[in-house]
Amino acid sequence: MSNEQPIGFMDSGVGGLTVVKQALKQLPRETVIFIGDQARLPYGPRPSEQVRAFSWQMTHFLLKQNIKMLVIACNTATAAALPDLRAKLDIPVIGVISPGSRAAIKASKNHRIGVIATEGTIRSNAYRDAILAKDPGATVISQACPKFVPLVESNEYQSPVAKRVVAEGLQSFKHSGIDTLVLGCTHYPLLRPLIQNVVGPDVTLIDSGAETVNGVSFMLDYLDIANTSAQQAQPDQYYTTGSADQFATIAKNWLRLPDFTATHIDLGRN
Structure with a gap:
């Protein structure tokens, strides 16, 4: 497993950026790949089986990006899907x-x-x-x-x-x-x-979310999978199932990244 592989973050929407913000601060060498399922939020009122299914869809997308660790940057999805994801994936999975x-x-x-x-x-x-x-x-x-x-x-x-x-x-x-x-x-x-x-x-x-990044940092060191090269291997990437512009408006302000861009993807409807 290469230490330069990215870390995957997933959430129902922009909320997971509060976790990413801490990651950018604490782990500047790590590459972030984030997906927010804005098209289907809020997750809170949905049955847990449905949240688990949506979490798996986001997970499959992130696995295709060759991530070395998965962070469920969503409390609703952590409650619904963490045990299942942990049991079936061979990379570390961290919930909030x-x-x-x-x-x-x-x-x-x-x-x-x-x-x-x-x-x-x-x-x-x-x-x-x-x-x-x-x-x-x-x-x-x-x-x-x-x-x-x-x-x-x-x-x-x-x-x-x-x-x-x-x-x-x-x-x-x-x-x-x-x-x-x-x-x-x-x-x-x-x-x-x-x-x-x-x-x-x-x-x-x-x-x-901020506390979770402390755990991510610990796990990277403990498993010896932190990126030890001088810089990021690839740029951070942000995806949303909703409006990329709407997502970017909040993200620019919250992450203080004036050049922030997001990419729209389709995962499915429901």
Whole structure:
């Protein structure tokens, strides 16, 4: 296995770019190949079998690009597809839920942890189970926030509408006593300032995607597959099943890459 092979990242849309942003910062020599399934988002309301099928379609696309590691940069897809992908692929597969759970336990002092995510992730109890497995004494308060992903995907995440939607979505945490809140969807860090404003400065926000890149970095070293040459072997590539222009508009701003371009591909309908 050549160390210069790319790392594949996949998400339901642009949210996975919050993971890629950390990868570009922490792993500048690694090549990123990213695919966002914008044509079929949001994944949150979909049955887990369907999310698993879509995840496999994205995986097959990335495998054709000769990736050395797969990062599921989507909490809904991690909950639905990670065990299956891990069992059937012969490259390392990393999801976002375990790293986010570990970071939350480490950050919390009072063992009261909030989790916000899509309906699919909350329904799976993946965060609750992961946190309680490591800290059985913890209290986990979970809340699905289905309106958050569309805000980000429509590039409205800095608008007055976003401020109102976030405030309404986080009402249940007002008197919950949490000291830590997991952003359990990779779209949510784009709403981070609004979320922090609602929950207050004393609540630590955990970006599960950023924590995941720490795990990617560790695995590259542990498996001795990090790119050790002086530079990237090939340029990063970004693909979307939706509008390439719409994807690029958000990506340019978020990744601070003025020359960013995305390529539209078709994976299938549903």
